[in-house]
Amino acid sequence: MYRYLLHFWLCVLLLLQPLQGIAAASDSTATAVNQERLLVLGIGFGVGYTAMLVSLNKAWYKDQERTNFHFFNDNRQWKQMDKAGHFWGAFHQSRAGIDLLRWAGVPDKKAILYGGLTGIILQTPIEIFDGFQSDYGASVGDAIANTVGSAAVVAQELAWRKVRIMPKYSFRTTRYAAERPNVLGSTQPEQMLKDYNGQTYWLSVNLGDFLKEESRYPKWLSIAVGYGAEGMVYNDPELNKARGFDARRQFYLSPDLNLTHFKGRSKVLNTTLYVLSIIKIPAPALEYNRTDGLRFHPVYF
Template structure:
């Protein structure tokens, strides 16, 4: 259920506010590590805990947890999750408490629902990974703890769905939740994966604009597209890099149409251009690196693409 993104957004706003406020007032320990010829960012760089080289005169950076910042993160998390859980309880689970049951819904919304779960897991991991690094945790600890928080939260929601008569615990949803949360962990350890990042975009479908659809726009699967953005520059030779901007990506996309009507539904596939905001927006502070990484999870500007569907191939400008 892609409405999980809707559940995550308030936490994004609250954590964003916490980071911006407390980063100005805190005098906690700060660690800086300069890496030769590398920029430090969350999804597209090497591990900052590696030694600069193998010489014994170089030591690994030391990390000191700022417990004031940890308390701020904990408070924001507790408040956001308490509000979200009660909102979801009233909106989706109220009056339908029953026996725990499992459902198989891999094909729901032509699997657009599943890509949404994967994205939600990855986004929530990124939010907490950045917040924990800001609090002084090492990149490795932040990466794993971010994944753990993401999985714990998404699992809690899925269990609640399991007791709802109209829903059910979906193994497909849970697999995608876990896979999404662990994908950034894999990127942390496997360098080539850092060049492949998932993005989400939305343009209101006719159901929303006409007022025929009730509910959040994030359940409007007909208006959503999931993207896989590839940092082409990372794979080019030295000479070719001079002709291809490092911020210009190639992207593939997947969207659905009329998914509720089995005799009319069809999929859209895309190939086009994309922008890597981590390489466009200036700033290399921990906060700015985190902020750029979160922004880079979304595709929100109209860009050229080819669309492939049952009607053939069309050149379009979309997001």
């Protein structure tokens, strides 16, 4: 379900206040826990996130029929695009959690292990809420994707003390939203949340981080591998096909910018780069899908 994207951006808004600290966390030389910062983080996050969950529960679920908690298998729906989104969201929430704890002076390994749980902690309430809905339920697949997303950032931080492979998101408008605007969105902001046909999820590899320091390879140039899908108007594959839509997976290869390479002394610049690093910059791309074979896009969003 696309609630994970709405939930993710609400969490971004929640974290906007301490983002300058997050952006500078990797450069911090703190040797002791800053109790004041840790207290501010704990109280601010606890109050803010509780208020957000209450608001989300009322806004999203209040008019829906509820039942006993149960599970729902949605693993075949939307060509698993929602699972890719859960991975992406949990990764960056855990990434922010780790950097927030670093900013507060928490020892690095503890910051990685405790902060790495952030994505799971933030995403799990969505599954609990879903578990009481009569039209669907809690998704084991979503929970697994959340866990893998959080584990992916923890693994990189433990191995390299930095993120070398960055999950990213991009979006382009499609003709499919007009087929079911109530489900896929009637405006562009809605479609960015709801239309899986226009979403692409990437793994952007910072090749320069894997090379020797003296290498002449430009450290700002990354290579991104993308996954998307198209032709999905109905979540059920059989119904979608019966209504005449051909759902197909799409795979991409594209150059990308390692935005964190451009960090400097400006906190505003570093904060902006930190936020933008979750989004794939438009660039030429090579696409493969089973219908069209190989296609080249001069600029792909």
